[in-house]
């Protein structure tokens with residue numbers, strides 16, 4: 262048997278996750294999405310059941326101020342075989358997703374937050390990504406991404422994740438954004454995790470041809486705290502696997518406004534995003550984004566109405582993109598970072614160190630989300 266044959270057997274026979282990842286990543290011809298669970302559909306899938314939330318843990322007013330429907334109205338689901346996994350089908354109030362999209366593009370991209378562009382550009386060049394992009398926004402039919410926003414792949418918040426050492430460090434920290442902490446705290450509480458502290462965030466920016474490789478998020482020091490993930494813009498296929506990298510995954514759509522909570526024994530499952538689903542012809546933006554203005558009362562709350570000019574930039578961006586925010590609590594109550602010989606890790610240092618075959622998260626993320634700029 263040739264090495265090639267053996268490799269192909271491994272691919273076909275054993276590594277069910279890689280096989281399905283490739284299946285959904287394929288573009289020509291486009292994959293058949295009929296096995297992908299769609300939580301937005303009324304008709305159920307036998308694996309899906311309604312999840313019980315803690316209605317009393319977030320008052321209607323608190324939910325309202327965060328731009329969320331009352332918790333009792335949320336459509337929350339569990340998946341057979343994945344205890345601790347909770348999928349909440351877009352619980353945002355009309356108009357309020359826009360605020361988070363604007364934060365991800367205009368606010369959270371600002372220094373001292375760290376982004377993929379810092380790996381090979383100077384701080385001066387990656388300052389004010391929003392302002393530098395809006396002036397020369399890309400034109401229709403243009404093939405190459407030109408603006409920094411188009412080249413943006415990830416931003417880190419709070420304890421800035423070091424992709425090379427796969428660790429968080431107290432030496433590289435920016436206070437976590439209050440607004441996103443408040444949103445995540447409420448979602449976690451509704452799912453039975455009161456006292457959630459948002460300490461680190463990874464924002465992922467996907468273009469229509471982006472994907473995110475198979476990985477598990479285990480760098481946080483307390484795995485009893487959930488991981489809370491929010492999606493905006495274009496729909497993605499999300500693959501949720503098992504505790505072993507090869508375990509066969511379940512595919513589901515993640516649409517604009519959807520929230521996913523990975524907790525309990527689902528906290529450390531392998532997962533991936535093999536593809537962004539092409540938007541239906543004539544509908545480049547999901548209809549849940551049609552209504553832009555939030556109710557006036559919300560102006561005293563966490564979120565604010567996005568002005569027309571800013572939304573024009575955001576909506577143009579979202580017609581070909583997806584934004585995902587994953588929020589993590591790094592330390593348990595009273596827990597501290599293990600003592601290591603510490604020094605501040607700079608972006609330059611991160612980009613210099615080599616990658617080993619098994620430190621795949623960063624490598625995959627850097628390549629499959631187009632970290633190495635292909636333009």
Ligand SMILES: O=C(O)CCC(=O)C(=O)O
Pocket residue numbers: 463465473478490492497499515532534585587
């Ligand atoms: O984009 C997504 O839905 C997944 C993101 C993710 O898995 C991560 O940031 O660790």
Ligand SMILES: [Fe+2]
Pocket residue numbers: 476477478532587
């Ligand atoms: Fe992840």
